[in-house]
Amino acid sequence: MKKYLHWLLGGGRYPVLACMLLITLFFSTFAVGVPVEQDTSSMSSREPAQLADYERFLDRFGNDEDLLLSVTPPELLTPTGLGLLAEVTRRLTELAGVQGVLSLSNARQLVSGLYGAEDRPLLPPFDVTDFTSTVQVALSANPEYEGLLISADQKTAGLVISLADHRGDPTQRRRLIDEVRAMMASMAQRAEFHLTGVGVQQSDVASYIQRDQRVILPLVAVALMVMLAMIFRKVSGVLLPLLATGVSLIWTMGLYALCGFELNTITSLLPPVVMVLAVSNSIHLYNGWLHLDGTDDSRIALLVNKVDELLIPCLFTALTTALGLVSLTISSVPAVRQFGFFAAIGVVISFLVTLTLVPVALSYLPLPASRHRQGLGLLRWILQSIANLTVQHPRAIMIVTVLLLGIALIGLPQLQNNTSLIAFLHADAPLAxxxxxxxxxxxxxxxxxxxxxxxxxxxxxxxxxxxxxxxxxxxxxxxxxxxxxxxxxxxxxxxxxxxxxxxxxxxxxxxxxxxxxxxxxxxxxxxxxxxxxxxxxxxxxxxxxxxxxxxxxxxxxxxxxxxxxxxxxxxxxxxxxxxGSFYQMNQDSNRLVSDMIKSFSLSISLVLLSILILLRSLRLTLLAMIPNVIPILWTLGLMGFYGIDLSTGTAMIGAVVIGLAVDDTIHYLVHYRRIYAGVASDAVMITTTRTGRALMIASLVLAVGFWVGCFSSFKPTIYFSLLVGGTLIGALLCDLLVLPACLILNCPTRKDVR
Amino acid sequence: MRIVTMIWVGICCLTVLTVLVPFASAAQKTGSRYAEQLDWTQDQIVKRVVVPSVEQPQGEVQLIRRHDLLVVQILLSSRILKRVVAVIDAKEKRRWPETHDGYAASNRYREELFRATEKAWEAFRQRSDRNETHQTMAIEFILGHEKSWIALSLPQTEGEYGSLSLIDKQPVKAWRVFGDYVRKNVLEIIKDSFQLDEDAARELLKLNQ
Structure with a gap:
């Protein structure tokens, strides 16, 4: 490996950089135009029987995605009010893509005649005397229209807009909705208008995804930049991780678009998540480089040694993160599967890119001055205090942890799955x-x-x-x-x-x-x-x-x-x-719990296996799971207490977090084992103070990166971002407090550790 | 005394006849009175068209030569007979408003048509073949050289639209119509059903007379 690293940081630098540039240019042509899904089909599972029923339903009865428009003029049941309704109905009927419009103005009633039912307009002519009372009589004789075409208080009229089958042209519906909204805006002075329906929901979701991409991605970049600047206080400390992150993002999203996928509610998380995950390895590498001590002549050799030292932990942390994400591919929801798979690909790509690009870039830089190796004074003091606490009060830490866990377990049964596309949006969103x-x-x-x-x-x-x-x-x-x-x-x-x-x-x-x-x-x-x-x-x-x-x-x-x-x-x-589409959404929501349990079990199993391979100790592997499972249980308990529903977004937390949180544990345990000399408290003290800095920085950057997702238009994304960030902080605390406490309380002989 | 007895017997017989005759079968009465005009066994169909359209067929309009008579027969075989008759009724009302000469004849026709439709519905409900979904009715406008008649009956048909043929026919009502009503109505029906203009319709009727 060192031979390769010597080549990479020597003669291989230019060819490798040229190759990376070419690949980046290739993927960037696809990454810049990742299409956005115009419906929410990827949010529905492809359960064959369910899908077959729905296809049969659509074939028999046509589209089930009517638009509903409400019109509330100052006085509805007058010639003016119903005249306005007639105008709206006519204008809507003329729009391309509208199959038909049903409203009071064109509704019919059946009256008894010589030969049976005779079809008559529901409304009388506008010039009839006692117009309003005649309309009211007609409405009371035809109660089937109440709730559909007129509200119970007879102040709001409803219009049912049937759409032509748009399968094959998903943009058609969006164009139509834009036209309907333009019409509503042009008549806003004359009445209050509201538009909804599955079609509007899906179209607006697509708009919100595009808006989130425009807002969140730059915010994540800014957040990472600020965090890196605060932590490293060096231009290279900001630019290099961001460069590696940007290249990883371009490759991942380029591959995503190349595979023919579109961004949906869940995969819209992919770019910020990939950015956040990609920065982690850069931080460890850059932090390692900051600690290099030697002359400028030996900087390449020192760098090779440092990269070689960090390679295995970085590989395994990338592997565990990827495995946690890959476990989402067993989900029944295609969007979740796409997210899991491509986020895992993103992690692998970011590992390769970071472990190539960052050392190559660092090889051009002189060794850092010694003041940079000191790190932040406050951080050092915090880590020292934490280390002292774990060494002096391991039992107290465990008791508090178990107490908190007990409280969380009380909240856990209150956790319920619930999906509502409208509840996913902010309360003041026009669609809501x-x-x-x-x-x-x-x-x-x-x-x-x-x-x-x-x-x-x-x-x-x-x-x-x-x-x-x-x-x-x-x-x-x-x-x-x-x-x-x-x-x-x-x-x-x-x-x-x-x-x-x-x-x-x-x-x-x-x-x-x-x-x-x-x-x-x-x-x-x-x-x-x-x-x-x-x-x-x-x-x-x-x-x-x-x-x-x-x-x-x-x-x-x-x-x-x-x-x-x-x-x-x-x-x-x-x-x-x-x-129907609503039934499908409910069924998918019901599968969330079993999906979550399955993917979480799979991710834990895969992560356990990889840690076991790395540490080759069953005891340490089991100990490693404690600081990772506990924060996830805390989060789920918190969700139960606060009534945060399990939705497509929040159900992914466990599988995503376990792969991320375990990274810190791996770094901690690898260092702990290297320096362990028979006294656990000594090894804990050294490991916490030495590795703690990188762990804190990586976790904080990850958490802040995820928290940027709080600016999303979707509540599940907000909850996902907030809770993943929070769980990572919880996992960091567990890595620095619970894991050392466990190590001290379960101090084995030197032989066992090996 | 003998004469008185004979008068009483005569009065009683007349009374019985007066009472019983209205109860006699309308079909027999109709059939017997206009047996020659209603004899469809030798009918020659000159021209026919499916109405109102081949896409939504409800029956046929047939131009028939019957002995020396010209018959325009509307042979209805429909699952929604009442509604089809309602359309005929509406057209009739439009063609023959109260101010028009033929109004009285048209009004009688419409009244008889309504009663016949009710009979057709009752007959349909009492059918022996429960799989049969079509109700049938035949309306005949019969034109002689100087006289004209209208006949309503409940037929039994076979074949598809475009080749409907009669198996049997139960007369419901037949009556002679005075004036030009039938001739003018037939002209309108021919124009409407065969999609002809006035001259072509007149030519068709003339040719077939």
Whole structure:
């Protein structure tokens, strides 16, 4: 190895630098234009059965991603207010990508005529006398529109904008949403507008990702720069780690784009995380170089020795970090898998880049003056105090640690998974404001979809089929977070009332009448509504259960209740299949806990194995896990106490942190073992004061780097950044206090340590 | 006395006849009165078209030569018969407003059409083949040299749209219509169904007479 290092820092410098420059130029062409995902498809698992159901649902009933627009003019039920609504409806209908718009202005009502139902506009002409009271009568006769097209207080109108199938052109929806918002802005003086829907959520998420890339990356760079400047107080101490970090970032993101991936909510974390992780090895190398003592003639030889000394710990710390991240690739969410894999690649790349670029760069520099070797006085004093504390009170440290652990374990069961795309955003984000408004005034914002069909493949044309649908609908309506339920019955009830001349809403009670009414629906001029709820061959029916924005936890409870009781209602000859993008999101959220446990177990196993290989001591390997598992348990307990939900972001904390936190432990134990001479307290005292500086610097830089993520637009990213940074500080404390205490309390013979 | 008895018997017979005749089968009565005009067994279909469109077929309009009569038959076979008849009713109302000469005849036609539709629905509900989903009705506008009639019946059909053929026909109502109503209505129906202009429609009717 030393031979290679001599070549690298001698004649190999220029060819290696030229190669690195070329590779960097190559990857930078891809890295500058990493595309951003326009939908949130990578956040959904590719669970085959679930995906097949959803594809079948889309084929049968079309897009389930309607946009919801609310319009609140000063006086809605007047010719002026409804005239405005008609204008909005017309303008929306003219937009490319809009399949249809349903609003009060074009809604129809069915009235009884000589030959049965007659189709009439819901609204009277604007010049009719008693316009408002006529509208109110029409609305009370058609209660199915309440919550969908008009709020209960009759002050807000809802518009359902059906989108054309955009599969294959993800930018189309974003263009459309921009156009709708431009229209809203142009009419803002005349009414209050709010826009939401899965499409808007996905489009806005893409915008937020781009915004975060613009804001967070420079912030991370600035934070690293400030930290490095404070710690090293040398220009080279700032520039070299940043250079290695920048090159690692370009290579990683270039490779990411080259592989055809797009940035999503989770992988948008990749650039800041890679930057933060990449700087760690540079700090150890630069810190090692600062401590070189000798003449300028011997600087290359000294540098070679130092790099050689740090190579194995650096390799293993990179390896454990990468292994921790790689464990995320068993997640069921593609975005998490992509993040885990490419963050691990980033760590490997940063190891190679740092261990090449930094020594080569340092080889051009004269040896540092001795004052730089002293380090920060305050830091030295802190480390000395910590070392004294661990040597004098190891039992007290362990008791406090166990107490804190006990408290954390109480909070752990309170940890729950919950995903809500709106709750992911800041409370004042326009999408969050709009969604809350529509959720409060109209029919909720999330649709839980169910497909009903007969197992024998026969069409649903018996009145008994629809009686069952009716009972299921009533069950769904009785659930607390359910705002409204829509199905073919929503259309069938007013049709039957008009056909039969009845005064109240009901359903046909014989098969011939039902079949006739279904045929009438099938023959209607505007097929848009009935096609949404019943296939033309009557074989599959759709029930849309609209929920208020309650998050995946409550939605899952409702889904389970509806599935269990629904299957009892329909019986074994029917299949009741939950589906839709909202259902998929809930299912993915439910898998978070098992995903987290699996990836965390895998990362611990891999990290344990690599430490065992490095230290070749089972006892030390097990001791090494104590300061790393404890801070993770503290963090999870804290999340439980503070009600921070387990989401796609926060579920990654354990796997990411274990690989990072163990780095300090490795550096500590490698040094401890090297200087151990039979007295643990002596070895602890020396190791803490000598390696503690690099550990503190590396951990602080990592933590501050992660904390920059608090400027993100997404709460899971904020929690992830905050908690990873906090856990790393916790891990540092454990490395400097708990690990030495354990080593002192479990002081073995010299033979055991070896 | 004998004469008085004979008068009483005569009165009783008349009374019985008066009471019973209205209860006699309307079909038999209709069939027997206009048996010649309604005899469809020798019908020659001259021209036919699927209505309202091949994409959404609900029946056929057939131009028929029946002996020396010209018949325009609307043969409906639809799963939504009532709605189809409702469309016919609406067109009729538009063509023959109250101010028009043919209003009375049109009004009678519409009333009979409504009753026939109800009968068609009842017959459909009592069908023996539960897999049958189509309700049927035949409307015939029959043009003689000087007279015209309208007949409504419940047919049994076979074949696909475009080649529908009758297997049987149960007369529901037939009546003679005075005036120009049937001739003018037939012209409108031909124009509408075969997508012809006035001259072409007149030529078609003339050719086939």
């Amino acid at each position: 404001v709009d969604t809350r408004y529509i959720d409060e005034h109209l029919s909720g914002v999330n649709a839980l979809e169910f497909m009903v069909e007969k197992r024998d493949g026969n069409p649903l044309v018996g009145h008994a089929d629809y009686a069952k649908l009716d009972v299921f609908e009533a069950l769904a309506r009785s659930q607390q977070p359910v705002a409204n339920v829509f199905s073919i019955l929503t259309l069938l009830r007013p049709l039957h009332r008009a056909e039969s001349g009845a005064t109240s809403l009901g359903l046909p009670t014989d098969d011939d009448q039902l079949r006739y009414e279904l045929e009438l629906l099938g023959m209607a001029e505007n097929q848009q509504m009935q096609r949404r709820f019943l296939t033309p061959d009557f074989r599959q029916a759709r029930i849309s259960v609209w929920l208020h924005d309650v998050g995946s936890r409550s939605a899952t409870t409702v889904t389970e209740t509806l599935l269990t009781e629904g299957r009892a209602i329909f019986g074994p000859s029917y299949s009741l299949t939950p589906t």
